[in-house]
Amino acid sequence: MTTAGGIDTGMTDKVLRGRVLTFVRRPRAFDDDGSYEFWDDGAVAISSGKIVWRGGFGDLPNDYAGMDVVDHRPGLILPGFIDAHAHYVQMRVIASYGTQLLDWLERHTFPEEARFEDAAYAEQVASHYLDELIRQGVTTAVVYGSSHKASMDAFFSEAHARGMCMIAGKTLMDRGAPAVLLDTARSGYDDSKALINAWHGKGRLHYAITPRFAITCSAQQLELAGTLLKEEEGVYLQTHLSENHDEIEETLRLYPSARDYLDVYETAGLLGERSLFGHCLHLTDRERDAMRASQSVAVFCPTSNTFLGSGLFDYDGLRDAGIPVALASDVGGGTSYSMLATAAEAYKVCQMRGYSLNPLESFYQMTRGNADALSMADQIGSIEPQCAADLIVLDSLATPAMTVRMETAESLQDELFVLQTLGDDRSITATYVAGRQLK
Numbered sequence: 001m002t003t004a005g006g007i008d009t010g011m012t013d014k015v016l017r018g019r020v021l022t023f024v025r026r027p028r029a030f031d032d033d034g035s036y037e038f039w040d041d042g043a044v045a046i047s048s049g050k051i052v053w054r055g056g057f058g059d060l061p062n063d064y065a066g067m068d069v070v071d072h073r074p075g076l077i078l079p080g081f082i083d084a085h086a087h088y089v090q091m092r093v094i095a096s097y098g099t100q101l102l103d104w105l106e107r108h109t110f111p112e113e114a115r116f117e118d119a120a121y122a123e124q125v126a127s128h129y130l131d132e133l134i135r136q137g138v139t140t141a142v143v144y145g146s147s148h149k150a151s152m153d154a155f156f157s158e159a160h161a162r163g164m165c166m167i168a169g170k171t172l173m174d175r176g177a178p179a180v181l182l183d184t185a186r187s188g189y190d191d192s193k194a195l196i197n198a199w200h201g202k203g204r205l206h207y208a209i210t211p212r213f214a215i216t217c218s219a220q221q222l223e224l225a226g227t228l229l230k231e232e233e234g235v236y237l238q239t240h241l242s243e244n245h246d247e248i249e250e251t252l253r254l255y256p257s258a259r260d261y262l263d264v265y266e267t268a269g270l271l272g273e274r275s276l277f278g279h280c281l282h283l284t285d286r287e288r289d290a291m292r293a294s295q296s297v298a299v300f301c302p303t304s305n306t307f308l309g310s311g312l313f314d315y316d317g318l319r320d321a322g323i324p325v326a327l328a329s330d331v332g333g334g335t336s337y338s339m340l341a342t343a344a345e346a347y348k349v350c351q352m353r354g355y356s357l358n359p360l361e362s363f364y365q366m367t368r369g370n371a372d373a374l375s376m377a378d379q380i381g382s383i384e385p386q387c388a389a390d391l392i393v394l395d396s397l398a399t400p401a402m403t404v405r406m407e408t409a410e411s412l413q414d415e416l417f418v419l420q421t422l423g424d425d426r427s428i429t430a431t432y433v434a435g436r437q438l439k
């Protein structure tokens, strides 16, 4: 048995054979063949949890010729999917009927999140959540816990046991919610700091300082979040921004001196390349300029935005303005754990705005694009030497309806579009985490 970063990587040395696809940059058009590398009979050599070589199977170097070969043909081998925004503590409120953001939080979400003070309950849900990600081919996620420190100890412990690369944090909320969910500006800071000391940099885990949103955070709490962000090397910041009109109005009522919603976070020093802002649906021009100038990431959560009736994300507009974008499920406001379903909904949202998101770009976005938005493109999201062997195998013939549709598919792009439009967890036939096959 060997270990890397505290993760058991024993038995991971092997070669996967199949159709191998990885992106090298953001695709600019449906036929942008320079944006990806593809081997119809390809191989990925894995050693100690990392990719050491990839290319055509016939070109496999002698060094790897003695390794066990796992033949996934005709499966399509891709980097594992990355979900840039999700709430693991909302597994039991996903698919809740009839509300928009603020009522949805009050009626469904807050009562459920209150249960995560109980460490045993948190462990059970964290375990269910991570197993579901593996079933869906999601190998990295950026995750919100509840406001309880116990919720994050449970989550990190379960993620570490699976060897998964995760970015997560306890939500900070010192007002505007039931008392059982509230921390204080000071206790939120202290608990976050303790979690960073315990988990950040352990194995493949990373911490995200997580003020829920301006409505549930006092100015003092946001200021301390900014202090923590400056104090701690390499941590992330995640929060929500400009999701719903009532939310924006309430934020500006609570922060009367703010120029706009983003200014509340800006004043607290929360913007930057490692800062992820969920939704960004109704940004003003000034907010866009500030996002671009700080290279803060706008996170597109299409199934959540349509489910909660929040609005339509301006994907191509923000991208073309030079703002980093990421794609995410936002479970449980979002309606699916599947990044394929998320990409399918992203396509529809873009269509509603007159833009046809091409399948090369959506698959890029779910892999290398999201890795790039997380400043982790050197570690995950690509099938490149030195990247973690977080890999999935996709089956485009997973259902009878897909098989019939695939009879008329003429290109890789067609196949990817069928996968995202008709596929689900049945299309994920294998999930490897640091070289270990977990599905």
Ligand SMILES: [Zn+2]
Residues within 6 Å of the ligand: 085, 086, 087, 240, 278, 330, 333
């Ligand atoms: Zn969210």
